[in-house]
Amino acid sequence: MARDKTEKVRQKIIKATDDLLYHKGFNQMSFSDIADASNVPRGNIYYYFKTKDDVLAAVIEYRIEQMRLMLDAWNTEFKTPLERLKRYANIPVIELANITRYGCPMGSLNTELGKSQQELLLISRKQYDTFLVWLKKQFKELVPDQDAKNLAMHLLILTQGLAVLAQSYGDKSLVRRENKIIENWLDSLV
Amino acid sequence: MARDKTEKVRQKIIKATDDLLYHKGFNQMSFSDIADASNVPRGNIYYYFKTKDDVLAAVIEYRIEQMRLMLDAWNTEFKTPLERLKRYANIPVIELANITRYGCPMGSLNTELGKSQQELLLISRKQYDTFLVWLKKQFKELVPDQDAKNLAMHLLILTQGLAVLAQSYGDKSLVRRENKIIENWLDSLV
DNA sequence: GTCTATATGAAGATAGAC
DNA sequence: GTCTATCTTCATATAGAC
Numbered sequence: 001m002a003r004d005k006t007e008k009v010r011q012k013i014i015k016a017t018d019d020l021l022y023h024k025g026f027n028q029m030s031f032s033d034i035a036d037a038s039n040v041p042r043g044n045i046y047y048y049f050k051t052k053d054d055v056l057a058a059v060i061e062y063r064i065e066q067m068r069l070m071l072d073a074w075n076t077e078f079k080t081p082l083e084r085l086k087r088y089a090n091i092p093v094i095e096l097a098n099i100t101r102y103g104c105p106m107g108s109l110n111t112e113l114g115k116s117q118q119e120l121l122l123i124s125r126k127q128y129d130t131f132l133v134w135l136k137k138q139f140k141e142l143v144p145d146q147d148a149k150n151l152a153m154h155l156l157i158l159t160q161g162l163a164v165l166a167q168s169y170g171d172k173s174l175v176r177r178e179n180k181i182i183e184n185w186l187d188s189l190v
Numbered sequence: 191m192a193r194d195k196t197e198k199v200r201q202k203i204i205k206a207t208d209d210l211l212y213h214k215g216f217n218q219m220s221f222s223d224i225a226d227a228s229n230v231p232r233g234n235i236y237y238y239f240k241t242k243d244d245v246l247a248a249v250i251e252y253r254i255e256q257m258r259l260m261l262d263a264w265n266t267e268f269k270t271p272l273e274r275l276k277r278y279a280n281i282p283v284i285e286l287a288n289i290t291r292y293g294c295p296m297g298s299l300n301t302e303l304g305k306s307q308q309e310l311l312l313i314s315r316k317q318y319d320t321f322l323v324w325l326k327k328q329f330k331e332l333v334p335d336q337d338a339k340n341l342a343m344h345l346l347i348l349t350q351g352l353a354v355l356a357q358s359y360g361d362k363s364l365v366r367r368e369n370k371i372i373e374n375w376l377d378s379l380v
Numbered sequence: 381g382t383c384t385a386t387a388t389g390a391a392g393a394t395a396g397a398c
Numbered sequence: 399g400t401c402t403a404t405c406t407t408c409a410t411a412t413a414g415a416c
Contacts, residue, residue: 006399025305027217030391041401046393103301110358111298114291115215125358150367153355157368161351165343168300168315177340178347196381220409231383236411 010048013038014062017055022098022105025112026056026120053120060123063105064130071134081138082186088135089155089182092162092175099175103167106131107160132156143189151189158182200238203228204252207245212288212295215302216246216310243310250313253295254320261324271332272376278325279345279372282352282365289365293357296321297350322346333379341379348372 016038020029034055035042049055078084092099102108106127113121135152143151162178165171206228210219224245225232239245268274282289292298296317303311325342333341352368355361 009399023305025217025302027215028306031393032391043394043401043403044399047399050393052392101304103304107354107358108301108305111293111301111354112215114293114357115213115298116218121358128355128358153364154368154371157351157355158347159351160354161347161349164297164301164350164354165318165347167304168297168311168318174343178344181344199381221411222409233383233385233412234381237381240411242410 006048009040009044010058013040013045013048013055014058017059018062021056021059021109022102026052026109026117027112056120057123060126063127067127067130071130081142082190084138085135085142085155085186086183088131088138089159089179089186092159092166093179096172096175099163100166100170100172104160104163107163108167128156146189155182155186158185196238199230199234200248201252203230203235203238203245204248207249208252211246211249211299212292216299216307217302246310247313250316253317257317257320261320271328272380274328275325275332275345275376276373278321278328279349279369279376282349282356283369286362286365289353290356290360290362294350294353297353298357318346336379345372345376348375 013034017029017034020033020037024033031045031052032042034040035045038045040048045055049058074084074087078087106124109124110121110128113124132149132152135155136148139146139148139151139155158178159182162175162182166175203224207219207224210223210227214223221235221242222232224230225235228235230238235245239248264274264277268277282294296314299314300311300318303314322339322342325345326338329336329338329341329345348368349372352365352372356365
């Protein structure tokens with residue numbers, strides 16, 4: 001069916017653009033790059049997406065779907081909020097090569113778009129929102145008497161700062177060292 | 191003298207570009223932008239700087255000079271390392287409007303250049319180096335028995351993460367809240 | 381040193397043949 | 399649905415008159 005084919009090509013473009021966006025940034029990523037990476041002829045991309053902004057929106061939507069799947073999996077895999085929070089804090093260690101080379105896919109994009117593309121920032125920021133809602137829920141369960149929203153934001157800040165410095169210096173040992181500090185902090189809350 | 195005039199115009203371009211770079215990012219900042227902001231005709235910029243990369247290098251050099259002046263002033267103004275470290279941690283509060291709108295001038299640039307302009311990252315990163323050397327010295331004096339280098343890096347991570355989130359959400363109260371957490375951490379070290 | 385005109389290339393986006 | 403050719407705009411950079 002034509003409908004299915006169209007959707008398949010769309011997904012192929014989105015997945016290829018996801019990596020491209022992470023590796024080059026939004027403004028440095030061109031339609032030619034997208035065409036090359038997705039193996040879809042240059043002009044055809046416009047059949048699936050009207051503008052570059054539309055491609056970005058589709059990639060963000062895709063990323064958030066993937067995130068939700070991941071968080072759902074963590075919810076069943078890990079029985080305690082502490083284990084779940086540690087799993088989150090462990091992302092930079094698991095994604096060591098990528099983080100030290102390209103930074104955080106969410107943070108680097110928000111930083112770029114926040115300069116002079118505020119409308120796009122609002123779309124991209126939903127990635128943070130998705131994590132923050134989940135983190136808040138975990139902290140609420142972990143320490144019901146404390147402000148879960150602030151704790152969630154604080155943990156996000158720690159991981160984002162780590163990503164920025166890890167990328168700037170391409171330093172893997174930094175990631176491992178700071179990860180332990182974050183784990184110790186989480187333990188200290190209980 | 192012609193020599194002085196040239197140097198004056200150079201400085202005018204550098205100062206205008208400093209703001210532009212912060213507000214738009216390196217790749218989104220054009221020569222036309224630089225010409226407009228510095229009130230130097232478009233073609234003339236090339237008389238003072240051969241390439242865009244050269245302008246960037248000059249701006250970074252200028253920023254680092256300014257930083258050194260600032261740190262020297264802090265060294266005399268504040269008598270204890272704790273006061274100095276708190277002054278550093280207080281930058282995001284003092285620069286509240288800018289940080290919540292454009293993020294950190296060093297961090298956002300490093301994040302951008304780190305994607306696919308590694309040669310330029312090496313130049314830009316010297317901004318971090320300048321702070322890290324100074325921070326390390328303060329921590330060495332504050333807590334001689336602890337690893338000053340790691341503490342300096344940790345403080346830098348905290349402020350950089352804060353800048354990323356503050357910009358993404360344009361949230362001023364976040365900056366104030368996290369600043370207190372950082373101050374409490376510094377106090378706890380002594 | 382100053383400025384205008386322009387070369388050259390690549391970007392986003394569109395038209396229209398197949 | 400697919401693909402090529404092309405429009406338009408804006409970028410970096412240069413040439414050369416003044």
